[in-house]
Amino acid sequence: MRTEGNTGVKTRNENGPPKTAPIQSATFSNSINAEIRRAAATGLYDIRGGGAKRRVPQFDDLLFLGASVSRYPLEGYRERCDTNVTLGTRYAKKPIVLDIPITIAGMSFGALSGPAKEALGRGASAAGTSTTTGDGGMTPEERGHSEKLVYQYLPSRYGMNPDDLRKADAIEIVVGQGAKPGGGGMLLGQKISDRVAEMRNLPTGIDQRSACRHPDWTGPDDLEIKILELREIMAWEKPIYVKVGGTRPYYDTALAVKAGADVVVLDGMQGGTAATQDVFIEHVGLPTLACIRPAVQALQDLGVHREVQLVVSGGIRTGADVAKAMALGADAVAIGTAALIALGDNDPKWEEEYQKLGTTTGAYDDWHEGQDPAGITTQDPVLQARLNPIEAGQRLRNYLNVMTLEAQTIARACGHNHLHNLEPEDLCALTMEAAAMARVPLAGTDWWPGKSGTGF
Amino acid sequence: MQTYDLEADGLRGLNAALQSQTGDTNQTSWEIVNPKGSHAIAVGLDAPIEVNVKGSTGYYCAGMNKLATVNVHGSAGPGVAENMMSGIVTIEGDASQYAGATGHGGTLVIKGNASSRCGISIKGIDIIVHGNVGHMSAFMAQSGNLVVCGDAGDAFGDSIYEARLFVKGSVKSLGADCVEKEMRDEHIELLRDLLERGGCDAKPEEFKRYGSARQLYNFKVDNAY
Ligand SMILES: Cc1cc2nc3c(=O)[nH]c(=O)nc-3n(C[C@H](O)[C@H](O)[C@H](O)COP(=O)(O)O)c2cc1C
Numbered sequence: 001m002r003t004e005g006n007t008g009v010k011t012r013n014e015n016g017p018p019k020t021a022p023i024q025s026a027t028f029s030n031s032i033n034a035e036i037r038r039a040a041a042t043g044l045y046d047i048r049g050g051g052a053k054r055r056v057p058q059f060d061d062l063l064f065l066g067a068s069v070s071r072y073p074l075e076g077y078r079e080r081c082d083t084n085v086t087l088g089t090r091y092a093k094k095p096i097v098l099d100i101p102i103t104i105a106g107m108s109f110g111a112l113s114g115p116a117k118e119a120l121g122r123g124a125s126a127a128g129t130s131t132t133t134g135d136g137g138m139t140p141e142e143r144g145h146s147e148k149l150v151y152q153y154l155p156s157r158y159g160m161n162p163d164d165l166r167k168a169d170a171i172e173i174v175v176g177q178g179a180k181p182g183g184g185g186m187l188l189g190q191k192i193s194d195r196v197a198e199m200r201n202l203p204t205g206i207d208q209r210s211a212c213r214h215p216d217w218t219g220p221d222d223l224e225i226k227i228l229e230l231r232e233i234m235a236w237e238k239p240i241y242v243k244v245g246g247t248r249p250y251y252d253t254a255l256a257v258k259a260g261a262d263v264v265v266l267d268g269m270q271g272g273t274a275a276t277q278d279v280f281i282e283h284v285g286l287p288t289l290a291c292i293r294p295a296v297q298a299l300q301d302l303g304v305h306r307e308v309q310l311v312v313s314g315g316i317r318t319g320a321d322v323a324k325a326m327a328l329g330a331d332a333v334a335i336g337t338a339a340l341i342a343l344g345d346n347d348p349k350w351e352e353e354y355q356k357l358g359t360t361t362g363a364y365d366d367w368h369e370g371q372d373p374a375g376i377t378t379q380d381p382v383l384q385a386r387l388n389p390i391e392a393g394q395r396l397r398n399y400l401n402v403m404t405l406e407a408q409t410i411a412r413a414c415g416h417n418h419l420h421n422l423e424p425e426d427l428c429a430l431t432m433e434a435a436a437m438a439r440v441p442l443a444g445t446d447w448w449p450g451k452s453g454t455g456f
Numbered sequence: 457m458q459t460y461d462l463e464a465d466g467l468r469g470l471n472a473a474l475q476s477q478t479g480d481t482n483q484t485s486w487e488i489v490n491p492k493g494s495h496a497i498a499v500g501l502d503a504p505i506e507v508n509v510k511g512s513t514g515y516y517c518a519g520m521n522k523l524a525t526v527n528v529h530g531s532a533g534p535g536v537a538e539n540m541m542s543g544i545v546t547i548e549g550d551a552s553q554y555a556g557a558t559g560h561g562g563t564l565v566i567k568g569n570a571s572s573r574c575g576i577s578i579k580g581i582d583i584i585v586h587g588n589v590g591h592m593s594a595f596m597a598q599s600g601n602l603v604v605c606g607d608a609g610d611a612f613g614d615s616i617y618e619a620r621l622f623v624k625g626s627v628k629s630l631g632a633d634c635v636e637k638e639m640r641d642e643h644i645e646l647l648r649d650l651l652e653r654g655g656c657d658a659k660p661e662e663f664k665r666y667g668s669a670r671q672l673y674n675f676k677v678d679n680a681y
Pocket of ligand 1: 315
């Protein structure tokens with residue numbers, strides 16, 4: 001209400017037309033405008049960690065049907081429902097045998113603190129699963145604390161050496177990541193401590209960008225020869241995974257199989273990253289849900305579904321997500337962000353410090369700045385001392401156990417005695433989008449968009 | 457001397473035999489006949505043995521080499537001595553793309569020419585090329601030395617870190633952040649040693665040195681791509 005001084009003139013409203021409420025633009029929202037102002041002030045694009053924050057069709061858009069008259073369930077706590085999975089059965093003499101189908105995704109030492117890597121190793125080992133190194137090489141701590149360790153073979157080849165290769169339980173050739181398919185890593189100067197710099201053979205304190213392409217192969221025919229070389233170096237003992245970001249899952253999976261992969265790791269766009277451009281995270285890649293069926297189709301068309309295992313990642317949070325991914329045909333899943341949250345990332349107990357950093361619990365994503373109050377995405381010795389790797393490892397183990405129990409609960413309710421027996425027929429979709437992407441019927445119908453033999 | 461017929465006895469047997477050699481082996485000298493351009497010959501070696509490959513090789517010969525001396529009596533395919541840690545690899549003929557890629561140590565000598573991306577992403581290896589190198593050589597090279605007695609192609613040393621590059625002939629163009637640098641006495645001495653190890657009779661004084669301008673080390677408005 002506008003009053004015009006003390007002249008006694010009545011406010012406009014009383015005689016004028018009715019006022020309307022201010023309307024915010026859906027196109028030029030306040031957060032978009034703030035980003036325009038930030039860009040205008042700095043001339044730099046926004047870099048952050050984490051995965052896509054926008055809503056995309058995802059596992060919550062699917063439901064399990066459960067058993068009834070036509071199918072009968074298994075007894076909730078007593079009847080057997082196995083969870084084990086073996087990765088690398090195609091060519092490796094020593095495949096990886098896991099108790100649960102939930103692995104810890106590759107996250108680099110450098111992006112994560114030493115105690116965080118140790119906690120991941122402890123928690124995963126206690127739960128009977130594997131962990132994965134990342135850009136920057138293998139640390140003795142993580143090798144020591146991880147019963148099964150997957151060694152990433154990345155474009156940067158930081159810290160890559162044949163001794164660590166022989167110490168690894170499997171090799172993961174990283175072609176891409178869901179958060180940034182087509183992009184390389186970034187580690188900003190704040191996190192290039194002397195130890196990180198030495199492991200990567202770089203000057204301390206520089207803003208490091210990792211290559212986005214492998215230096216010594218291009219294309220699927222070269223990849224086949226690269227896999228041959230790695231197998232020869234490791235005497236054909238260890239499984240070789242190929243990790244791709246979700247872009248063209250049918251062809252990428254088929255080409256990885258043709259090149260000789262034992263395992264395909266497929267990471268959707270919700271997948272986390274330690275640091276990259278926000279525009280990349282939010283605007284490049286396919287939702288995880290949209291990746292799985294085409295990849296499984298490729299494996300089936302080549303006659304290798306279950307022989308070449310498919311590990312799906314990107315936004316896996318609960319046992320329900322695990323069960324849904326597996327029902328769509330995955331052999332296992334991998335988690336990154338969820339594992340960090342189990343360790344203590346974005347915990348409300350640090351709210352006061354998040355406020356000081358200009359953010360709040362749940363939204364803290366400036367992992368590249370190395371000031372993580374929880375001591376996880378930092379190389380600061382004081383901050384990282386806040387993370388007790390033993391306790392954090394126990395939290396991760398508990399969380400992995402809960403997810404496994406949840407997935408088993410669902411599998412039993414659907415009448416399956418192994419998580420691998422979950423199938424698309426156990427599912428329905430809540431939205432047309434999810435129905436189309438997952439190729440399961442829209443709830444209450446027997447139809448999904450694109451279903452063969454239907455009019456659409 | 458042990459002789460291995462690759463065509464008759466297969467790749468797996470060859471690498472298994474070579475990889476099983478330890479520091480105190482008596483079988484220190486190996487000859488590989490009929491390589492016929494096979495891939496992944498003599499990879500992952502970890503002992504001070506000498507391996508002579510009598511012919512040309514395919515991809516990744518001597519990949520991830522440690523301690524061994526590998527001589528290719530022919531030309532080498534892509535990625536020869538990739539990610540080498542130590543030892544000496546010598547190519548009598550030419551080398552294809554990515555020779556010495558990401559090498560952490562040891563010495564790679566190429567008596568002929570090297571193709572594109574020679575010394576890409578190197579991390580400590582010394583590479584001495586008697587002839588020319590192709591485009592994008594020493595891309596993102598982190599540390600170590602690349603010596604080129606002939607000419608260098610386009611975008612030489614693009615996005616280079618702390619590696620040192622020496623070229624006797626011409627450089628077609630320098631890549632982003634790569635500049636010519638002063639040849640000081642210490643560099644002459646270093647280069648003299650490299651040339652000697654590479655069996656080159658060129659004089660260090662005839663070379664120019666290139667390295668990083670270090671302008672891309674921190675993100676700024678103008679280089680944040
Ligand atoms: C802090 C952090 C660091 C990461 N570092 C790597 C890496 O070095 N190499 C890699 O292939 N993926 C890396 N990723 C991606 C993960 O391996 C994985 O694909 C992703 O986290 C899965 O999605 P989620 O976070 O939704 O579970 C990283 C992710 C995070 C959160």
